[in-house]
Amino acid sequence: MKFSVQKEKLLEGLQQVQNVVSTRTTLPILSNVLLQANGNEVHLTTTDLDVGVRGSFEASVEKGGATTLPARRLFNIIRELPTSEIQFDIDGKNTASIRSGQSFFKILGLPEEEFPPLPKFEDAKVVSIRQKDLRDGLRKTSYAISTDETRYVLNGVLFSFKENKLTLVATDGRRLAMLDIELEFPRSHEADIIIPTKAVTELQRLLTDNGDVKVSIGSGQIAFDLNNTLLVSKLIEGNYPNYKQVIPSEAKERVTLERETFLNSLRRVSLLASDKSNSIKLNFSKNNIDITANTPEVGEAKESLPVTYKGRDFSIAFNPEFLMAPLRALTEDEVYLDLIDEMSPGVLKIQTPFLYVLMPMRISS
Amino acid sequence: MNEKCAEVWQRLATALKPQVSGDTFKRWFSAVELVDASDEMLTFRVPNNIYQFWIESNHMAALQNAIVSALGAPREVKFTLPTTRGGEADADEAIAPETAPEPTRESKSTGSALGLNPRNTFDTFVVGPNNEIAHAASLAVAQSPARTYNPLFVYGGVGLGKTHLMQAIGQFVWSKKKTTKVIYLSSELFINEFIDAIQHSNLVKFRKRYRQADLLLIDDIQFLGGKERSQEEFFHTFNTLFDGHKQIVLSSDRPASEIANLEKRLVSRFEWGLTAELQPPDIETRMAILRMKARAMQIKLRDEIFQFLANRIRTNVRRLEGALMRVASFASLSGKELTDEVVEHLLKDILQEEARHSITIEQIQRRVAEHFDVRLADMTSKRRPANIAFPRQVAMYLSRELTKASLNEIGDAFGGRDHGTVLHACKLVRRRMKEEDGLRQTISFIDSSLQR
Numbered sequence: 001m002k003f004s005v006q007k008e009k010l011l012e013g014l015q016q017v018q019n020v021v022s023t024r025t026t027l028p029i030l031s032n033v034l035l036q037a038n039g040n041e042v043h044l045t046t047t048d049l050d051v052g053v054r055g056s057f058e059a060s061v062e063k064g065g066a067t068t069l070p071a072r073r074l075f076n077i078i079r080e081l082p083t084s085e086i087q088f089d090i091d092g093k094n095t096a097s098i099r100s101g102q103s104f105f106k107i108l109g110l111p112e113e114e115f116p117p118l119p120k121f122e123d124a125k126v127v128s129i130r131q132k133d134l135r136d137g138l139r140k141t142s143y144a145i146s147t148d149e150t151r152y153v154l155n156g157v158l159f160s161f162k163e164n165k166l167t168l169v170a171t172d173g174r175r176l177a178m179l180d181i182e183l184e185f186p187r188s189h190e191a192d193i194i195i196p197t198k199a200v201t202e203l204q205r206l207l208t209d210n211g212d213v214k215v216s217i218g219s220g221q222i223a224f225d226l227n228n229t230l231l232v233s234k235l236i237e238g239n240y241p242n243y244k245q246v247i248p249s250e251a252k253e254r255v256t257l258e259r260e261t262f263l264n265s266l267r268r269v270s271l272l273a274s275d276k277s278n279s280i281k282l283n284f285s286k287n288n289i290d291i292t293a294n295t296p297e298v299g300e301a302k303e304s305l306p307v308t309y310k311g312r313d314f315s316i317a318f319n320p321e322f323l324m325a326p327l328r329a330l331t332e333d334e335v336y337l338d339l340i341d342e343m344s345p346g347v348l349k350i351q352t353p354f355l356y357v358l359m360p361m362r363i364s365s
Numbered sequence: 366m367n368e369k370c371a372e373v374w375q376r377l378a379t380a381l382k383p384q385v386s387g388d389t390f391k392r393w394f395s396a397v398e399l400v401d402a403s404d405e406m407l408t409f410r411v412p413n414n415i416y417q418f419w420i421e422s423n424h425m426a427a428l429q430n431a432i433v434s435a436l437g438a439p440r441e442v443k444f445t446l447p448t449t450r451g452g453e454a455d456a457d458e459a460i461a462p463e464t465a466p467e468p469t470r471e472s473k474s475t476g477s478a479l480g481l482n483p484r485n486t487f488d489t490f491v492v493g494p495n496n497e498i499a500h501a502a503s504l505a506v507a508q509s510p511a512r513t514y515n516p517l518f519v520y521g522g523v524g525l526g527k528t529h530l531m532q533a534i535g536q537f538v539w540s541k542k543k544t545t546k547v548i549y550l551s552s553e554l555f556i557n558e559f560i561d562a563i564q565h566s567n568l569v570k571f572r573k574r575y576r577q578a579d580l581l582l583i584d585d586i587q588f589l590g591g592k593e594r595s596q597e598e599f600f601h602t603f604n605t606l607f608d609g610h611k612q613i614v615l616s617s618d619r620p621a622s623e624i625a626n627l628e629k630r631l632v633s634r635f636e637w638g639l640t641a642e643l644q645p646p647d648i649e650t651r652m653a654i655l656r657m658k659a660r661a662m663q664i665k666l667r668d669e670i671f672q673f674l675a676n677r678i679r680t681n682v683r684r685l686e687g688a689l690m691r692v693a694s695f696a697s698l699s700g701k702e703l704t705d706e707v708v709e710h711l712l713k714d715i716l717q718e719e720a721r722h723s724i725t726i727e728q729i730q731r732r733v734a735e736h737f738d739v740r741l742a743d744m745t746s747k748r749r750p751a752n753i754a755f756p757r758q759v760a761m762y763l764s765r766e767l768t769k770a771s772l773n774e775i776g777d778a779f780g781g782r783d784h785g786t787v788l789h790a791c792k793l794v795r796r797r798m799k800e801e802d803g804l805r806q807t808i809s810f811i812d813s814s815l816q817r
Contacts, residue, residue: 151418173419241418241419242413242415245392248392340388343386359423362426
C-alpha cells in the first residue's frame, strides 16, 4: 500500500477518529486505526467495540491496500512532522515507512483482517435530521445523563421517534432534561432507542451547524452519517423509564428570569456552598429572590435578584450544579421557572419545547 | 393487596404524607401497592420502572422515616413491577454483588441479598475426616465471630468446599442478626473495586465500605499475590477490622506461606489465627456427599452407581456433584438403563480429568521412597548404588504410567536427568516386572496406595 498525503488533511482525518480509541484496551488491535486506500482517498476507521468512527482524507494513492497502525502513536508522529508532504509506504508485513522531508519513521502495524468490521445496516430505518437541531438538542440534554453504572439504562440519551417528533431525554434520577425536535418520518420508523454516553459525546464533536445527518437504526445498532464521517454505536438494551410521569402537571408559581444574570448570581453564591451541604437556597418574596449559600465554619454568601414575582413567599433549595448546568447549555435570554412548593420538583422552561425537571434538596431547619 | 398489607400501607401512608408534599404523594405514592410485608422486608408494587428509579433517587429517606415511625424499625425495601415474575428489581441492599443465585423464591430469609448462594449452608456441608477441623473452626467462628479464631484461614484444592464453608459462615451470622454487615467477595473483586476507586477518586467510599464490615469473607486470597498496592490496601483494611474485633475469614488454594509474592507481614497476619486445610474426601465421605445430594434433588439411583462415582472421582467434590447430575439427568431423560459402561462413557471427560490431575510426580517419589525406605532426596540424587538407583527407577516408571508428564518432565523432576535415562528406567522396570512376581506385586501395591 503506498500513498502520499498533505499533513493537514491527514491530521484532520486522524483527529476525527482519535477519540473513540480507548486508552485501556484489552485487544491490541483496538488501539489501532484501520487505513484503507483506494481511488484518491484513504478511509480511517477506529472502534472500541461499542462505538466506531469512520472518516476519510484525500490522498494520492499509488498502490491501494489496507492495514492498521497504532492510532495514538501515528497521530503524535504526524503532528510533529516538518513538511506538508508525507509519503506512506506499507509492506506486506504491515510495517509502515513514513517519510516527510528529512524525517523517516517506521512503525509496525497489525493486519487489517484482524480489525473488527463495523456493523452492516441492511433493512435499517433511516431518518434525516438537521445537524443544527440535533446538535442543539444534545447540548441541552446531555449534561443530565446519569453516570451511575448500576443503572446502565440511564447511561445514555433516549431518542424517542413518535408522531413526527423526536424527543431527547436524559436523566439521572434527580433531574431530567427533555427536548422535542420536529421531524418527519413514516409511522413504521417510530422507535425508542437509547444512545450510550460515549456515542453522544462523539456525535456532539462531529456535528456542525450545517447540513443534515442521516440516522440509520438497525437492530441494536445505530449509525450517524454526516460530513463524510460515519459514527456507529451499539444501542443500550433495556427499557427507558417512563419519563412523562416525572413531569409535574401544573405549577403553582412561575417566575421569569434573565438567564445569564441568574446564572452568574448562582455561580457567585455557590462558591460558598460546601461539599457536605452542597445546596443553595432560593427565597422568593415579592419581586425579589434572595439566593443564599452557607458553609458552617467557613462563611456564607447572598445575592438579591429583582424579578417579576407576585406569588406567595416561600423558599426552596437546589443542588447548585444541577441548577446551573441547564442554564449554561441554554442560549435563550429568558427562562421560566415553574414551582409548586419546597418539596416538589421545579421545572425550567423556555419558549421552545424543552423542559428540565429538578428535584429540590431538603432544607434543614 | 391483602388485608394485612392494606392495613400496613394505611399506616405507612399516614406517616409518609406529612414528609413529602401532597403533590409528590399523589404523583408517586398513590399508585404504589404494598404486596408483601415481613419482619425484614417490604415489597411494593409500582406501575413501571420510573417509579422505582424516582422514589429510590429522591424519596427513600422519607419512606424509611415513615417505616420507622409506623412500624417501629427500619425494613428493607423492594420494588416489583406488574409484568415481571415479581423478580429482582434492583432493590437497595447491594453488599458485594457476587454472582446472584437462582430465583429467590425462598430468598427472603437467606443471605442472597449479600451475594451468597442459599445452597451453601452448614446444613448442606458433609463433614468427614478430610474437613472436620475446618468445619468445626468455621462453626465456632460463625457462632462467636471475632471471639474464637481471627482470622480464619481455610485452604484447599479445587472443589473441596472453601467457598461453601465461607458462605455458610456468612449465612449463619446473618441469619442470627440481620443487621450484621456481612461482606463476601473474591479478592479479585476487591482488587478491581480498589483500582476503580483510585481511578474515580472514590477511595473514601471504598474504604468506608470495607472497613465498616462486621464480618469480612474473602475468597481466593491468593490472587493478591504480586499486587503490591492492593496488598497494602488490604493490609490496612485487615488491621482496621482486626483491631476493631471484627471477624475476617479468608480462603486460598494453598497455605499462606506458599502464596507467591505475598508480603511477609500479610503472610504472618494470615497465619495469626487458625489455618485449616480442606483435603480431598475419602471414599465414605464421598458416598455421603453423593447420598445427601441425591436426597436433596430427589434423585434415585442404584447403589452401584453411587459406588462407581465415589470410586472413580476422588479429588474434587464439585466434579463429583457434576457427574451425579449428569448421570441423573441422563437416566431421567433417556430412560435407558445405567450400566457401568454407559456411565463410563457418559463421564468420559470427567474421568479423564481425574486421571490427569490425581497423582503428581512428587507424590510418587514420596510413596516409593517410603516404601523402599530411602530418602526423598535420593530420588533426585546422582548416587548409583542399586539400593538407591532401583527405587528411583521404579518411581520413574510409575511417573510414566500414572501421570501424563513427558519423559523430559519426568527427567527434570528426578534431578535434571536425561529423558533417555527415564526411558531406560521404564524399560528396565518393565522387564524385571515380567520376570519377578514379587516386584509386580510391590509395584501394584504402591500403585493402589497412590490411587487411594
